[in-house]
Amino acid sequence: MNLVIKGKELQLYFSKEQLNHMVVKIANQISADYQERHPIFIGVLNGAFMFMADLIRAVDPQLKFQIDFIKLSSYEGKESTGIVKALSGLKNDIKGRHVIIIEDIIETGLTITAVIEEMKKLEPASVKLCACFLKTGKQKINIQPDYLCTEIEDKFIIGYGLDWDEYGRGLDQLYYIQ
Ligand SMILES: O=P(O)(O)OC[C@H]1O[C@H](OP(=O)(O)OP(=O)(O)O)[C@H](O)[C@@H]1O
Ligand code: HPA
Numbered sequence: 001m002n003l004v005i006k007g008k009e010l011q012l013y014f015s016k017e018q019l020n021h022m023v024v025k026i027a028n029q030i031s032a033d034y035q036e037r038h039p040i041f042i043g044v045l046n047g048a049f050m051f052m053a054d055l056i057r058a059v060d061p062q063l064k065f066q067i068d069f070i071k072l073s074s075y076e077g078k079e080s081t082g083i084v085k086a087l088s089g090l091k092n093d094i095k096g097r098h099v100i101i102i103e104d105i106i107e108t109g110l111t112i113t114a115v116i117e118e119m120k121k122l123e124p125a126s127v128k129l130c131a132c133f134l135k136t137g138k139q140k141i142n143i144q145p146d147y148l149c150t151e152i153e154d155k156f157i158i159g160y161g162l163d164w165d166e167y168g169r170g171l172d173q174l175y176y177i178q
Contacts, residue, residue, distance in 0.1 A: 027058035047104035050161035
């Protein structure tokens with residue numbers, strides 16, 4: 001059955017299996033890089049919730065880590081407002097900690113740049129960026145994630161935590177609209 005949101009038919013971009021394969025690969029890299037360093041994974045809400053849940057379940061069960069979340073928002077409908085609003089903050093003191101920021105998508109790079117700037121003020125030992133998707137050709141600020149599932153074309157994507165006006169976040173595969 002075709003999936004339709006706001007009158008637009010969704011096209012499959014990545015299947016569950018393809019997403020899982022990419023997530024497991026970077027979870028293995030993180031597990032190898034962070035042995036003995038007790039990292040703290042900080043998810044950027046809302047979009048990162050599904051990617052973060054899958055990533056966390058795929059890291060080495062022996063790895064000692066914490067999780068936390070930060071909530072920001074800049075998109076209304078399909079467009080960035082260009083204004084990044086910090087809505088709520090961290091529960092943990094990250095001073096001296098090894099932070100891995102978990103983001104669903106980097107498009108202009110404005111959101112993640114604001115997040116990294118905020119994090120650095122809190123004097124962590126290190127900050128690395130782990131992103132699920134990087135939309136090519138859209139960056140206003142050049143950001144290269146330390147861990148990345150995949151680059152994607154310039155299409156509006158939905159599912160796997162990402163929404164279109166709050167529709168579609170729960171889809172467990174990635175779709176795009178024409
Ligand atoms: O690189 P950028 O152009 O800044 O876009 C990326 C950001 O946009 C989306 O968040 P959004 O503001 O839509 O909030 P949400 O995560 O709650 O959907 C997405 O989750 C990223 O955080
Ligand atoms: O393509 C996208 N889809 C959903 N949310 C987004 N936030 C930035 N880019 C996107």
